[in-house]
Amino acid sequence: MNKTKTILIVDDDGDFVESLSVYLESHGFRVLVADDGDEGLKLARMEDPDLVIMDIVMNERTEGFFTIREMRRDSRLRDVPIFVLSSLYSDGGSFRIQPEAGWLAHDEFMPKPPDVAELIRKIDEHLGTREASK
Amino acid sequence: MNEAPTVEPIVVIDDDYAMRFSCRKILLKAGYIVEDFEDGASGLEAIAALKPSLVLVDLKMPGMSGMEVIARLHEIDSRIICIVITGYATIDTAVEAMKSGAYDFLPKPFSPDELRIIVKRGLERRRLAMLAHRHELERELFRRRFVTFVSHQLQSPLVAVHQYLDVLKHLGDAPGAAAKREEWLERCLRRTEELQTLIRDWLTLSRIERDFLSLHRVPLDVCEIVRHVIQGVELLASGDEIRMEARLPEDPCIVTGDRECVTVLLENLVTNAIKYNRPGGSVTVSVERLNSELAIAVEDTGCGIPEESQPFLFEEFFRVKQDGARKTSGNGLGLAISKRIVSEMGGTIGVRSQPGAGATFTVLLPEYHQREATGTYEQDEDHSDR
Numbered sequence: 001m002n003k004t005k006t007i008l009i010v011d012d013d014g015d016f017v018e019s020l021s022v023y024l025e026s027h028g029f030r031v032l033v034a035d036d037g038d039e040g041l042k043l044a045r046m047e048d049p050d051l052v053i054m055d056i057v058m059n060e061r062t063e064g065f066f067t068i069r070e071m072r073r074d075s076r077l078r079d080v081p082i083f084v085l086s087s088l089y090s091d092g093g094s095f096r097i098q099p100e101a102g103w104l105a106h107d108e109f110m111p112k113p114p115d116v117a118e119l120i121r122k123i124d125e126h127l128g129t130r131e132a133s134k
Numbered sequence: 135m136n137e138a139p140t141v142e143p144i145v146v147i148d149d150d151y152a153m154r155f156s157c158r159k160i161l162l163k164a165g166y167i168v169e170d171f172e173d174g175a176s177g178l179e180a181i182a183a184l185k186p187s188l189v190l191v192d193l194k195m196p197g198m199s200g201m202e203v204i205a206r207l208h209e210i211d212s213r214i215i216c217i218v219i220t221g222y223a224t225i226d227t228a229v230e231a232m233k234s235g236a237y238d239f240l241p242k243p244f245s246p247d248e249l250r251i252i253v254k255r256g257l258e259r260r261r262l263a264m265l266a267h268r269h270e271l272e273r274e275l276f277r278r279r280f281v282t283f284v285s286h287q288l289q290s291p292l293v294a295v296h297q298y299l300d301v302l303k304h305l306g307d308a309p310g311a312a313a314k315r316e317e318w319l320e321r322c323l324r325r326t327e328e329l330q331t332l333i334r335d336w337l338t339l340s341r342i343e344r345d346f347l348s349l350h351r352v353p354l355d356v357c358e359i360v361r362h363v364i365q366g367v368e369l370l371a372s373g374d375e376i377r378m379e380a381r382l383p384e385d386p387c388i389v390t391g392d393r394e395c396v397t398v399l400l401e402n403l404v405t406n407a408i409k410y411n412r413p414g415g416s417v418t419v420s421v422e423r424l425n426s427e428l429a430i431a432v433e434d435t436g437c438g439i440p441e442e443s444q445p446f447l448f449e450e451f452f453r454v455k456q457d458g459a460r461k462t463s464g465n466g467l468g469l470a471i472s473k474r475i476v477s478e479m480g481g482t483i484g485v486r487s488q489p490g491a492g493a494t495f496t497v498l499l500p501e502y503h504q505r506e507a508t509g510t511y512e513q514d515e516d517h518s519d520r
Contacts, residue, residue, distance in 0.1 A: 015294035015321050019301040026308055057286050087289040112289075113297040116304055 005127050006030045008049035010040030010067060011085070012058040016112070020053070023116055029123075037067035044077055050127055055112075056086040081126040083119075087112040142257055143184055146170040147177035147203060148192040148219060153242075157190060160246045161253065174198030174206075181207050181214070188215040188256050190240070193227055201231055208235050213264060215256040280450075287332065287451060287465065291325040298322050328465070335467040339450070342395065342474045353502050354393055355386040356428060360419050363400045367408060375413050381420035387428050388502040391479045399475045400430070402468040403495050407434035409464070410493070423501065427481075430497040438489040447485060448473040472497075 007024055011017050012035045021031040032047055034040035036058050044052060052071070056064035064084065071077040086109075108122050144166045146157045154170040161168045169184060171177035174191075175198055181189060189207055193200035204216050218239040220228040228239040237256050240248065298318045364378050371378050389396070400419075407417040415435035422429045439447065439454055446452045451466040476483045480500050487493035 013290055013294055015325060016297050018321075019294075019297045019318065022314060023301045023304065026305055057283075087286060087293050113293045113300060116297075116300055 004028065004030050005050040006032060006047060007051045007053060007123070008032045008034065008040065008044055008047065009053045010034045010037060010058075010064065011053070011055035012036060013055070020116075024120075024123075027120055037063060037070075040067055041070055044071060044080070045074065048076065049080060051123060052080055052082045054082055054084050056084060081107040083108045083110060083122070085110050085112045085114055141167070142188065143167040143169065143186040144188045144190065144253065145177060145181055145184065145186045146190045147172075147174060147195070147200075148190075149173060149195040150192065153192070153219070156246075157249065160249050164250050164253075166253070174200070174203040178203060178206055178210070182210050185211060186214060187260055188217065188253060190217050190219055190253075192219045193231060194221070201227070201234065204231055204234055204236055213260060213267075215260045217252060217256055283451060284336075288329070291329040291332070294325050295322045332465045332467070335465060335471060338398070339467060339471050339474065342471065342478060351390045351392060353388045353390050354396055356389055356396070356430060356499070357382040357387050357421055359393070359396055359400055360421060360430070363397060363404055364419065366401065367404055370405065371408050371417070374408060374411065376408050376411050377416040379416060379418045381418065383421060383423070387421050387423070389428060389479065389499045390502045391475075391499075395475045395478075399472050399497070400432075402472045403432040403497070406464075406468060407432050407436070407493075407495075410434060411436040415492075424498070426501055426503075427498045428501045430499070431494055432496075433492065433494040435492045438491050439485065439487040439493050440489055444485055444487065448483065 005028075007029050009017055009020060009024075009031060011020075011033075014035070017033050017035075021033065024031050032043055032049060034043045040052070040054070043049075054064045054068060058064065064086070068082055068084075071080065071082065107126060110119060110122070144161055146154055146161075146168060148154045148157070148170070149172050151172070154172070158168045158170050169180055169186075171180060173195060177189075177191070178198075189203075191200045191203050200218060200220075204218070207214055207216060212235075216236045218228050218231045218236045219242060220231075220239055221242045225239075225241065228236075228241075232239060237259060238252055240252055298321065302315060302318060360380055360382060364380055367378070404417065404419060411417065411434045417435075418431075418433045420429075420431045420433070422431070443452075443454045447454070448469050450470040452469075453464065453466045473483050476497055476499070481498050483495065483497045485493055485495050
C-alpha cells in the first residue's frame with residue numbers, strides 16, 4: 001500500500017485553490033494550501049510535500065519566483081518537483097525568465113487555468129503514482 | 135548644471151601640437167579631465183577605453199581623417215558628443231561632418247572662451263540626451279509592467295470560473311463534486327460580477343481621463359451630494375453596524391464639476407470607510423470652508439493604513455495588505471478613480487492615518503463663489519468650454 005502523496009498549492013486565489021484541491025483530493029492526494037510565498041515556504045519546510053504547485057503573481061509581497069529560489073536553496077526542498085501555474089505567461093513563447101537565470105528552477109510550467117486531466121498526468125509522471133498503482 | 139563638471143573626460147585629437155597643447159591647457163583649467171592624441175588611430179583606441187563624454191577632433195589629419203574618426207567613435211558609443219575643429223577652407227567638410235553626426239564645429243582660430251562655451255554646450259546637450267533616454271526607458275518599463283498587470287487582474291476571475299466549471303465537468307457526479315455544485319456556481323456568479331465591476335471601473339477611469347473637459351461642469355452643492363450618498367449606503371452601513379454621521383454647514387457649499395463624477399468620488403470614499411471599518415464603528419463626513427477652498431473629510435474608525443502603504447494608496451490596483459483583518463472585496467481602482475476626479479476639478483486628495491486608529495481622507499476643492507448673477511453663469515461656462 002502506497003503512502004498518500006502530499007501536494008502543496010501556493011496561490012492567492014481562493015476560488016482557484018478550492019476547485020483544484022477538490023480535484024486533486026478526488027485523485028487520492030492530500031492537499032495543503034498557502035495563500036502567499038512566505039506561508040508556502042513555511043508549510044513546505046514543516047510538511048515536506050511531495051510536489052508543489054506554485055502561482056507566480058500573488059497579492060502579497062513574496063511572489064512565486066522568489067519562493068522557488070528559496071526552496072531550491074533549502075537542502076531538504078531542493079529536489080521537490082515544482083509546477084508553475086500562471087495566467088501571465090500562458091503563451092509559452094513569452095515566458096521569458098529562464099531556468100538558467102537561477103530564478104525558475106521549476107519542473108513543469110502550465111498555463112492557468114490548466115487542463116486538469118493533463119495536470120494529473122504530469123503529477124503522476126513526477127511522483128511515479130501511476131506506475132505504483134498498476 | 136555645474137560651471138565645470140569635474141568628472142567629464144574629454145579627448146582631443148589633432149596632428150598640430152600647438153593646437154593640442156592649447157586645447158588641453160584651456161580645458162584642464164576649466165576643470166575637465168583631458169587626454170590628447172596626434173592621430174585618429176591612437177585617439178580611437180583611447181576613446182574605446184576611456185568612454186569620454188566629448189571628443190574634439192581635427193578634420194584634416196594625415197592617416198585616418200576626422201570624418202572617419204567620427205564614424206568610428208559613434209560605433210563605439212553613439213552618445214559621445216563630437217565637436218569638429220576645422221580651418222576656414224574646409225567649412226564645407228565641417229557641414230558634412232555635422233550631417234554624419236558631429237554635434238558642432240569650431241573654426242580655427244578660436245578663443246579660449248569660444249572653446250569653453252562650445253564644450254559646455256556640448257556636455258549639456260549630452261546630459262539632456264541621457265536624461266531623456268533614461269526617462270524613456272523608465273516609461274517603457276512601467277508601461278510594459280502595467281499592461282501585464284492589468285491583463286493579470288482581468289484574467290484572474292476568468293481563470294477561477296473556468297476552473298470551477300472544468301472540475302465540475304470532470305468530476306461529474308462523483309461524491310466530492312455533487313455536494314459542492316451549488317456553492318461553486320454561486321462563487322462563479324460572484325467572480326463574473328467582480329469581472330464586470332472591474333471592467334466598468336476601468337472604463338470609468340479612462341473616461342475621466344479622456345472626456346473630463348468635455349463633461350458638463352455645473353455648480354453643485356457638495357452638502358446635498360453628501361446627504362444623497364449617505365442615504366445610498368444606509369443598507370451597507372447598517373449591515374456592518376456602522377453609524378453614519380454628517381457634519382455639514384447650513385448653507386450650500388458650491389463647487390463646479392460633473393454631478394456623476396462628484397457622486398462617484400464621495401461614494402468611493404464613504405464605502406471604503408464602511409468596508410475598512412470595524413463592526414460597531416462609525417463614519418463621519420464633514421464639509422468645512424477653508425479660505426477659498428472646501429475641505430471634505432471622510433473619517434472612519436477602522437484599523438488604519440500602514441504608513442508604508444500610504445504613498446501608494448491612490449495608484450491603480452494598489453491594495454493595502456491587512457494582517458488578520460477580514461477579507462474585503464475591492465479591485466484597487468476606487469481611490470485611483472477618486473484621485474483623478476479630484477485633480478481634474480483642480481483639487482487635491484490626501485490621507486491621514488495611524489495604524490489602529492482609523493483613517494481620514496480629505497478632499498480640497500476650490501469653492502465656487504456666486505458673485506455674479508447665477509443666471510449668467512452657465513452661459514459663461516459654455517463659452518469658456520469651447
